[in-house]
Amino acid sequence: MPTDASFDIVSRVDQQELDNALNQTRKEIAGRFDFKNSKTTVEYDGKKVITIVSDDELKMKNVVDMLQSKAVKRGIDLKSLELGTVEPAAGDTVRRTVTLKTGIPKDKIKPLMDAIKDMKLKVNAQYQDDQIRVSGKNRDDLQKVIARLRTLSYELPLQFVNYR
Numbered sequence: 001m002p003t004d005a006s007f008d009i010v011s012r013v014d015q016q017e018l019d020n021a022l023n024q025t026r027k028e029i030a031g032r033f034d035f036k037n038s039k040t041t042v043e044y045d046g047k048k049v050i051t052i053v054s055d056d057e058l059k060m061k062n063v064v065d066m067l068q069s070k071a072v073k074r075g076i077d078l079k080s081l082e083l084g085t086v087e088p089a090a091g092d093t094v095r096r097t098v099t100l101k102t103g104i105p106k107d108k109i110k111p112l113m114d115a116i117k118d119m120k121l122k123v124n125a126q127y128q129d130d131q132i133r134v135s136g137k138n139r140d141d142l143q144k145v146i147a148r149l150r151t152l153s154y155e156l157p158l159q160f161v162n163y164r
Helices: 015-031 057-073 110-118 139-151
Strands: 005-010 041-044 049-054 081-083 087-089 093-100 123-128 131-136 159-161
Touching (some): 005 139, 015 041, 110 123, 110 139
Antiparallel strands (some): 087 093, 123 131
16 A cells, blocks of 8 residues: 655755855955945845845945845745845945745745645645645655646745655
8 A cells, every 4th residue: 555645845045055155245245346445245144134235226236136146056046035125324335135035924825725726636735834745645646746836937936845
């Protein structure tokens, strides 16, 4: 008798890759001529918020572009980075926060659950702790669910983990 198979649908950012992207961005800022003698910094609180401080909006835009390109090269989906507005900060500088979107919030699960139900397969989907667990007897059905969810244009990056 085959046992139940399952996998989890999650939305997370690889912390090590994020650290690498931030360090590469800081290194590029330190080496670029147009950032010489500037007050540009990139700080990360270790959880959810990256704070960028720069001299003006043009430099801010350049830093954000650098960060995004480094993140993409490291496999971080840009959908998981939510850019805040540019606001004035102390000492004639501007500040912008970048918030990491991790986990699937309860109010965002409906399109995923509907897509799974519309397939009319014998699978069960449950929401638990910012993730969705999909289980069923047939592994082929689970593979079909993963393939279908990959085709969706969803507002968060999705990963499929703990496939067993």
